[in-house]
Amino acid sequence: MKIFFLLLFVIFTNFEAFAVEPNEKLDNEGLERRARLISSELRCLVCQNENIDSSSSEFATDLRIFVRKKLQEGLTDSEIKSYLVSKYGDFIILRPPFKEYNIILYLIGPLLFIIGVLTLFLLFVSKKRGN
Amino acid sequence: MEAELGHFFCISALCLSLLLFLRHSIPGFTGTYFEDVTKFMPSLIFIFIGISFFSLSLTFVNSDFSVKLVANNSHTLKPLIYKVSGAWGNHEGSMLLWVWILALYLLLFQVFSKKLPSELVNKTIFIQLSVISLFLLYLVLVSNPFERLDNPPAEGEGLNPILQDILLAFHPPTLYLGYLGLSIPFSIALGFLLSNDKNVDLAKVIRSWALLSFFFLSVGILLGSIWAYYELGWGGWWFWDPVENASLLPWLLTLALIHSLLVLERRGHLISWVLLLSIMAFSFSLIGTFIVRSGLLTSVHAFANDPSRGLFILLLIFLAIGLGLSIFMVRKPIVLNQTKFNLFSKEFWILLNNVILLVITSIVFLGTIWPFLVEAFSGDQVSVGKPFYDLSLTPFVIIFAFLLPIASSLKWNGKKVSNLPYFISLFVICLICTLTFLLWGSISLLTFLGIFLSLWVVLSSVWEICKLLSKRTREGFDFFKTVKMNRILVGKSLAHAGFGALMFGATAVSTWETEDVRYMKIGEEFKISGYTILFKEIEFQSQSNFKKVVGEFNITKGNRLVGNLYPEKRFYISRQEVTTEASIKPNFFDDVYIVLGNKLNSDEWVVRVYVKPFISFIWLGVILISLGSIMNLTSNRGKLKHAN
Structure with missing residues (x-):
């Protein structure tokens, strides 16, 4: 009850x-x-x-x-x-506001992307004439 | 009695695994006599931990409150199924389940590795055993599930009512099957690195374990997501909670692994990358465990808040990951000729896929630990939530989705995009379809892109399947045989279509969801998104472990009755907690979602109604992804050579 x-x-x-x-x-x-x-x-x-x-x-x-x-x-x-x-x-x-250390958080994605893609193109793409 | 039995077998399993660990690590121990004995050891370890786990479940079923764990987490009034699931709905019990599944995978690996070189098998088992021993040590030393109480209470404290749910009962075991399935690629990778005999088709060996884990991870995440959708009361399906992120990270890495395995299998490249991904995927399962179990994060999931345990787990993880990565660094295969790919070859685009997946993984990982990093280094507190992830992940998901159909159609070692006209026409068709959405009203650029890309992915995948099926019709049309013969390709296209469907559902819900919250009297009705909602009745009921108020609502569209909904408010007696149970009418095109709020002074109630368009596409998408991975898993490998 x-x-x-x-x-x-x-x-x-x-x-x-x-x-x-x-x-x-x-x-x-x-x-x-x-x-x-x-x-x-x-x-x-x-x-x-x-x-x-x-x-x-x-x-x-x-x-x-x-x-x-x-x-x-x-x-x-x-x-x-x-x-x-x-x-x-x-x-x-x-x-998080885009300032001070938080900038790292925002930039890490784009930076990694650019580095990754550049690495791929510079190191892994074969030059056509070489083939 | 059961508790002591369980404890005994838990310790026995530890002794056995340590013994086996010794026999593998000390060279002198490898006589044929030992070979014979140790062959049965994995099964024994599995059985011992199994007995231990069943003993624990028994103490829960019998409501033996002299066991501390049961007293803290169970209650006599709980239905049987939740008494059983209570065994893993807490820290110690879930860790026991965790080790048991590790042992299960050890056993499975032993059974399915008959044709592999014995050196690789032995070393893989050795690594797997080390992991099992570490976690058993943790269980026995710091987190004993069988601890007794001197003064047992008469009644248990009960399980959290929102966790008393059938989906949630199966959510942890399924997710664990995924997390720990990744221990096998981890062990194989390290076993391979330590072996001198490298003459093995590594991709084939790792592939099925990766796919199996991916399947269980997807299903586990799906269960959790559906649970959150109907239980948390406002129909969200992904919250970017640290614990959700912890399950997303291994999922993303496994996805990357599955794709790069294709390159290794078909072209023999990227072996180091595959090994690294295998190590990383399981490492992130461990990190996920740490995030969930350490109590560093506070959320529904963190039921352990004991710092010494957190420290122990942290050490354990450092040991596992650190050793894994060091072995990789020291023993990784040396590639003399730098691998080169053609720009328009499938392998190059799979690498692009991997780059994007890794970028997404990094963002999610950094976002998850960012609040701790900031607090540790500057003392400030920041929050990283949904708005952050929406902003930083969307661009990459867009690129990923746009590249997907093109990558999928490229040929291995191909030199050009051979079907440009096809893609141009597909592009135009998707564009026209998306533009027709504008007839119903203006949409944002993001919604436009979301719809366009989901169509782009889904249509191209459907086209791939159609093309595949039509090609085979000349040899006599047999739908099931054709699908069976091409499980890998059909599975791939299904999974891709699932990704498109998921994207469409997510876009549609976030754009067109409608919501109304109002005071209603019995007999009142109102309209929302073409539906008429009639508040018909309210009723009080009593169940074994809770009492509830149930509202009855009639949903009609035009003159047609769509269904009746019965949202509830429950009062759990043992915990004195109130929960709201939403009631949902799922349709193909939209869900009607009703939550009963508070009662006002008179006979008015607060009623909250949501109409969620296309949310079923989110579930459908993940189901397709899971189905695709399982089709791939069951495929006959011999046929692969002929298909493309």
Whole structure:
């Protein structure tokens, strides 16, 4: 019986918010779409590897509402993001900023690709006349 | 009792493998007498660890809470299947399964290596045994699954409810079959490097093990991905979670290995490269284990958070990889003449494929460990997530997909692209098909490229199969015989088409997915993407280990009933946890996905509905890729010489 009441308590109270709730949504479709896009690039700091758009935590809910509020105030996407970075650090952005050591992370792919392809062409392609 | 039995056989297996290890490493031990005895050793080790594993499963089935592992991970109210899968749903148990599968592969290799030179076989078994011994040592010394508790609790702590799932019960064993299948190419490569007798068709020996591993890795990843799709509540299918990346890395390297093996098999080139890839593929399986098991990363998967274990595993991996690479450096075959290829030969384009796959592997690997590197060296915290991978991988996937059909059609040692008109017409057809998508509305450049390239890959692969089948019709048409005779080529084209389908599904879902979240009362309905969703009823039910609320929704399209969906909210009594179970109506063209949210004060509920176009193509794609690899695996090698 105790369990039953506990169950009632858990299910009938707002035990968890689950991702974007209907009351969070903005009426302006364009703004809402931008809010979703920004949310998907922000990390939920109290979760395990989740963005705030799909997270059910209180932190994510607050941040989603904050992003929407700022959008309604007319801030641009990058203004909102850089404000959040200044408040929470780079950790909150799921795409590391292109600066300092992070440049290595971005360049390693293209560099390896160029080196690899060059090596192939210089060392492995046979000269037609030689054949 | 079972626990002690299991522990006993675990230690016995360690003793046996150490004994066998000694007999292989000390030259004096190689008398014929020992030959006879040691022949049965791999089977014995396999049986011993098997008994050990079954004992562990028994303690789970019997809910013997005096065993620490069972007390922490099981519960009397759990259904039998999840009690059994609970045996590997935790750190110690999964490591026992890990070693057992290693032993299974040792046994399989022994059985299927009758025709190979005995020196290679012995040395391969030796390497495999070393790996097994290392992991058995780890099990016995640091991570004993059979540890008893002095004061056993009356009830276990239960398994994490979101892990109580049939797909997830089979996800780890399948993935392990893939990870550890790669131990055989690793051992063969090192065995080959250590052998003096190099007179063996290495490509043929490694090939089937690589394909088998690739098959299991693909299926394992697929199971995990489908599970995430319906369980995590918003229908994502790939999250770029470090643990997912850990399984993607060996998959990518095995893919590269399978392709370069073709060059070795058909042209006899790239032997060093193949050896290196074989070593690297298994190394990344080990690194993946380290990432998952060390507790360095926090995620659903990291159930071990004991630093001493992390350190032990790290040492183990350094030992295995370090030794592997050193043996490679010292003993790698010396190629006197620099290999040269024609620009338009298949082998050169396979090398291009390898370069791109390795670039993708490097990006994923670096992205996965980047947060740790940065934190270790500068103390800063950074996040590397989906937006990063989307940005940095997309260009390479585009190049890869564009080159694929051309590479696939080139001839071995070919000198030119012989079918240029065909490619030009294929290009035009794909372009026209993609342009018709514009009739339904504007699309981004990336979506355009995604659709174009998936068509480009799929159509060319289908064309390859058609051409193959039509060529054989002159000798009398027998569909199954033709497919059977050409399993390698049909398998190849199927796998390529699967890649195209996967790309199409991924593009379509990310572009055209629609979503609605709203408050609904019973009896209300609304429209989304042509479907009408009617909230019909809500019901409370009770199961053995949880209680639940089930909503009933009718989905109609026009006047036709598409189906009923029953999303749930569950309350797990033993853990006092609430989970949401999405309900999905899968169709060929789109999935309707409903999640039941919270109840409001009155009789309103939060209802979340997604329509996901073409998501089935993602699963279909991976299934085709797996099917292709298995067709290749079962092919009759003798026929290869005649086919191209």
